[in-house]
Amino acid sequence: MSTEVRGGVSPRRPPPMAPMGGLRYGLMLAIVLLGLGLLVGRIVILHVVDRPFLQGQGDARTLRTDPIPAHRGMISDRNSEPLAISTPVVTLWANPQDVPEDPIQRLQLARALGMELDDLDARLERFASREFMFLRRQLTPEAAQRVLDLRIPGVYRQDEYKRYYPAGEVTAQLLGVTNVDDVGQEGLELAYQFYLAGEPGQRRVLKDRRGRLVRDLEVLREARPGGELTLSIDQRLQYMAYRELKAAVAEHDADGGVVVMMDARTGEVLAMANQPSYNPNNRAGLDPRGLRNQAIVDVFEPGSVMKPLAMAAIMESGQFPRDVVVDTSPGWMRIDRFTIRDIRNYGRLDLAGILEKSSNIGMSKLVLELDDPLVPDLYRRLGFGQSPETGFPGESTGTLPAPVRWSRSQWAALSYGYGLSTSALQLAGAYTAIANHGERLPPSLLKLPEPPPGEPVIDRAVAHDLLRIMEESVQPTTGARRAMVPGYRVAGKTGTVRKTGAGGYVQNAYRSLFAGIAPVSDPRIVTVVMIDHPRGDSYFGGAVAAPVFSRVVGSALRLLDVPPDQRSR
Known part of the structure; x- marks a missing residue:
C-alpha cells in the first residue's frame, strides 16, 4: 500500500534532544546563578559587614584631624x-x-x-x-x-x-x-x-x-x-643696669660682670644684668659664655664684701664693746703656716675703721677671740651654702664648709671672705638682712602680691648699728668714695679678691666687687656689682665696681621716685 504525498513534500518529526546538550545548559545556568550569588554576597559584605572599615579608610583619605597651635x-x-x-x-x-x-x-x-x-x-x-x-x-x-x-x-x-x-x-x-x-x-x-x-x-x-x-x-x-x-624685674632698671655694666666691662677690658639689684623691702629682684650676653632673636655666632646667668649659676670667693656680715656676728657675740679698738700693727700676722696682710700698717682701728680700711688683721684678731663658731653659723642663717630657691635652672648653692676641725687660719679666712663661695644673688640676699632691720628676705624672680615675712637672722639693734658703720665707709675720704650717690646716703663695702684656677690662685687676676644699700635713712634697694678680671692698673673694687654701683643706684633711686635723704653739707 502506497502513501500519498500532498504537494510534493513529505512531513518530518522534530529530532529528539541529545542527552549532552541538556547537561551543558544546566551547567551554564548554575554558573550564572552562582556568579550572581557571589556578586550579591560581596555587595552585602561591602555595604553591611565591611562598611565601618571602608568608611574609616575613605575618611582617612579625605577627613583629617589637624592640630591647632597653642x-x-x-x-x-x-x-x-x-x-x-x-x-x-x-x-x-x-x-x-x-x-x-x-x-x-x-x-x-x-x-x-x-x-x-x-x-x-x-x-x-x-x-x-x-x-x-x-x-x-x-x-x-x-x-x-x-x-x-x-x-x-x-x-x-x-x-x-x-x-x-x-x-x-x-x-x-x-x-x-x-x-x-x-x-x-x-x-x-x-x-x-x-x-x-x-x-x-x-x-x-x-x-x-x-x-x-x-x-x-x-x-x-x-x-x-x-x-x-x-617677673619682679623692672625693665627700666634692667636696661640701665645692663648699659652701665657693659660700659664698665669694655672700659676695663674685663672678662665679664654681674649686677644684681633687689628690693630691700620685699626681696624681689629688680634688675639682673650679665656680661657677656647675646641676642636671643638672632643666635648666629653667639658666644657660649653669654648663655650662662652668672648672677645665679656662677660662684666665687667674695672677699672683703663679707666683712660687714662677719662684723655682725662679732657685734652680736657681746664679747666686745662698741668702742673696742684693735691694734693691727705691724700690718701683718702669722697664723699657723700662713701670713695674713693688710695693704699697709693701719695701726689702731675701731670697728668702723676696720671696715673702712678693710683690715684683714682687725677682722682676724676679733674672730679668733670668739668662743663659738658664730661667723659660719651666721653665714648659714644668711643663706650661704644653700639653694636660693628661686627655681632658676642650675642655680648654685655655693659652698660653706662645715666647721669640723678647722684651723685658726681657716677661721680667720672666713672673716674676710675667703674659704667659701657664693653667687651674686646669694650675696645680695644676705645684705637684705642688714637693710631690713635684721630680717633676711628670700630672693624672688617673680612679682610678689605682697611682701613676704622676713627671717630674723641678725639682732635688730646690731643691724641698725652696722648700717651706720657701713655708711662711714662710703665717704669722700674713703676708698669707697666713688660709690657715693649725689643726694643720697649710701652704706656699702668694697671687695677685691684673687681669682682661682686649676693650680690655686692666679697671679694678676682679680674680681672687683661692691655691695651696698641705699638710702640709709630708709633702705629701698640692695645692689651687688662684680666685674670679672679687669685688666690694667685699676682692679680694686673701689676703683672698678664702686663707680658702677653709684651710677646704677643713682639712676634707680630717681626712677623709683625715692626722695633724697642726704643733708646739705
Whole structure:
C-alpha cells in the first residue's frame, strides 16, 4: 500500500534532544546563578559587614584631624611691659613626590625660599622616597605667602608660633630661649615650660588626595593658651643696669660682670644684668659664655664684701664693746703656716675703721677671740651654702664648709671672705638682712602680691648699728668714695679678691666687687656689682665696681621716685 504525498513534500518529526546538550545548559545556568550569588554576597559584605572599615579608610583619605597651635604665654616685667612674646609664623613643607621636576618651577621655588637651585634639588632628591620634608621653618606670613602664591604643586603651609624677645640681649640670660618647636631650653623659659606652654587644639578638615585643604569641618578641641608670667624685674632698671655694666666691662677690658639689684623691702629682684650676653632673636655666632646667668649659676670667693656680715656676728657675740679698738700693727700676722696682710700698717682701728680700711688683721684678731663658731653659723642663717630657691635652672648653692676641725687660719679666712663661695644673688640676699632691720628676705624672680615675712637672722639693734658703720665707709675720704650717690646716703663695702684656677690662685687676676644699700635713712634697694678680671692698673673694687654701683643706684633711686635723704653739707 502506497502513501500519498500532498504537494510534493513529505512531513518530518522534530529530532529528539541529545542527552549532552541538556547537561551543558544546566551547567551554564548554575554558573550564572552562582556568579550572581557571589556578586550579591560581596555587595552585602561591602555595604553591611565591611562598611565601618571602608568608611574609616575613605575618611582617612579625605577627613583629617589637624592640630591647632597653642599660643605660648607672655612673660612681662613688673609693670606689664612685654619681655617675651609669641608671634605667628608659617612653616613651609613639601611632599617631594608631588613637586614637579620642571626646572622653571623649581627655580622659582628656590628663589622664593632664598635657596640655591642645586641645594633645593639635592634636598628633594634626598627625601624623594618620603611624603614630607621641611622647606623653611618659621617664616613671616608675608614671606610664606610669596612662596605659596607661586601655586607649585606639593608645597604646603603649617601655622606655628615663634618666640620674640623685645629687650634682646638685655634680659637674655634671665629669660632664656625656646627652640624651633617653641619649647623652653634655658632660663625661665625652661623653668616654667609647663606653665607657659599652651595645650594645642584639634580641628577636623577635608583635604584632597594631595593634602590640600578643601574645607574646615569642625573644631574638636579649642587650643588653650599658656599662662602669663609676671617677673619682679623692672625693665627700666634692667636696661640701665645692663648699659652701665657693659660700659664698665669694655672700659676695663674685663672678662665679664654681674649686677644684681633687689628690693630691700620685699626681696624681689629688680634688675639682673650679665656680661657677656647675646641676642636671643638672632643666635648666629653667639658666644657660649653669654648663655650662662652668672648672677645665679656662677660662684666665687667674695672677699672683703663679707666683712660687714662677719662684723655682725662679732657685734652680736657681746664679747666686745662698741668702742673696742684693735691694734693691727705691724700690718701683718702669722697664723699657723700662713701670713695674713693688710695693704699697709693701719695701726689702731675701731670697728668702723676696720671696715673702712678693710683690715684683714682687725677682722682676724676679733674672730679668733670668739668662743663659738658664730661667723659660719651666721653665714648659714644668711643663706650661704644653700639653694636660693628661686627655681632658676642650675642655680648654685655655693659652698660653706662645715666647721669640723678647722684651723685658726681657716677661721680667720672666713672673716674676710675667703674659704667659701657664693653667687651674686646669694650675696645680695644676705645684705637684705642688714637693710631690713635684721630680717633676711628670700630672693624672688617673680612679682610678689605682697611682701613676704622676713627671717630674723641678725639682732635688730646690731643691724641698725652696722648700717651706720657701713655708711662711714662710703665717704669722700674713703676708698669707697666713688660709690657715693649725689643726694643720697649710701652704706656699702668694697671687695677685691684673687681669682682661682686649676693650680690655686692666679697671679694678676682679680674680681672687683661692691655691695651696698641705699638710702640709709630708709633702705629701698640692695645692689651687688662684680666685674670679672679687669685688666690694667685699676682692679680694686673701689676703683672698678664702686663707680658702677653709684651710677646704677643713682639712676634707680630717681626712677623709683625715692626722695633724697642726704643733708646739705
